[in-house]
Amino acid sequence: QVQLQQSGAELVKPGSSVKISCKASGYTFTSYDMHWIKQQPGNGLEWIGWIYPGNGNTKYNQKFNGKATLTADKSSSTAYMQLSSLTSEDSAVYFCARFFPDYGYNPYWYFDFWGPGTMVTVSS
Amino acid sequence: DIVMTQSPTSMSISVGDRVTMNCKASQNVGSNVDWYQQKTGQSPKLLIYKASNRYTGVPDRFTGSGSGTDFTFTISNMQAEDLAVYYCMQSNSYPYTFGAGTKLELK
16 A cells, blocks of 8 residues: 655754655655645645656746755655755645556546655744 | 635535535636645545546545636535545646635534
8 A cells, every 4th residue: 555654743943954754655656756745834735846756857846946855765765855944934744745647538647645744843 | 826716714514514615726727626635633635636536435425626717626415524624726837736725614
């Protein structure tokens, strides 16, 4: 069965960086895009970007250029997101989610499995 | 960026009610809209994809419709376990964007 296991909560200082992980199991990790989504406390959802683990290609929401860096380790089926120059605005829960294709008449992709989320708290 | 405007922000409902919520896109997104359910402390779960397709295992009381800029999500016979926040999301163009959510609460 498909599972996405995310790393534990992080308490980090302003100005620092943090790297969170999303370990995939139950499917071929290199065959599907992995997306990352941000959710600030009490707020809605914000799309950060994706990585295709098969070749390392990435696509970012321009808002997160320079803030988020997506990588993937094929050997451990783990996707990573590094957040840099952290401020209080980066305090949030971060989800990874698999982007799955429906190869119908008009192919379509959707988020079928989500990780449980990693809470990042930025505080001095 | 495409803005997805959800309405209403919240609804007070009773078990058995028919619940309808809306999502309006700031520009044409075709049928590239999904609906997600998020319960407190959990990650979102896909209910409807491509505007009107029910995801595997989703009860048929959940339906979606619409295209272009106007989308509707309906729960035909509200159950207690449906209490959650519901989000629409467009994947027509980057950056993908979500609505602010509609929260369902018990009356």
